[in-house]
Amino acid sequence: MKHFEDFRVGETGVLGAHTITEEEIVAFGKKYDPQPFHTDPEAAKATLFGGLIASGWHTCAIMMRLSAEAMRRAQEAATGSPGVDSCRWLKPVRPGDTLTLRREVLETWPSRSKPYGFVRTRAEMLNQRGEVVLRLVGVGMVRRRPGEAS
């Protein structure tokens, strides 16, 4: 299992990829973000974006999915998150785009009172052209190795 003590500042990883379909974009848009450029390929053409684009919250959700799969593969002792410092939707995400998650550890510090530590990471989602479509700096909680927490 990968505990808090095992995270190193500067460690980077490419953590999986997901190709997004028009059906997925529309389904998420209809359920959570019903604006024409997320739900209607025809109406989207007349908007600022010139076509259907994924909700930014959908891109965040896909990032979470890729993170969760990576955490499971690495058996990270992850136990939630207190929040996100910043998130920018830098480029539209369109049907057929393949998104790859890149993550870098920026900072780690132990909780003073709880048996876990905090890990600040920068996550970037890149499309198939290598363009960064989403950049996020956030904090995760990771349980400490048994016996290490004081």
Added chain:
Amino acid sequence: MSDLVYFEDIEVGQAQRFGHYEVTREEIIEYARQFDPQPFHVDEETARRSMFGGLIASGWHTGAMLIRMVCDHAIPGTATSGALGFDDLKWLKPVRPGDVLSVETTVVEKIESRSRRDVGTVKVESRVVDQRDQAVMTLTSLVLYRRRSGS
């Protein structure tokens, strides 16, 4: 001439309260199975033994519920064109089945675009609260509004 609310019409300090989102066990699990399959979001038994003491919604699901309430109540009648992102998001309190969420927003800043004459950015602080009026999530969004003069 439409009577949409454009960038020029927004005033710093404007506040709104809206939304009524009933959080169900089924929706928590459905969202989490698709996007955030950590045990405390998808499995009630494991969640009971976790530090959360029961099933809780993915924080990203709370964000999705927020944007749904914004789409239903705050966007209609406005000349918004999406958002650049957000800052300082805090998940303050677990969201559990049976919670009823609503939103409080305040405009905190207007930023003219240096590169684009057709839009401006409005910084909006949002507070998602539960049925006990306790904040479960807060964030500051950067919302794009079209300009009346640029349209």
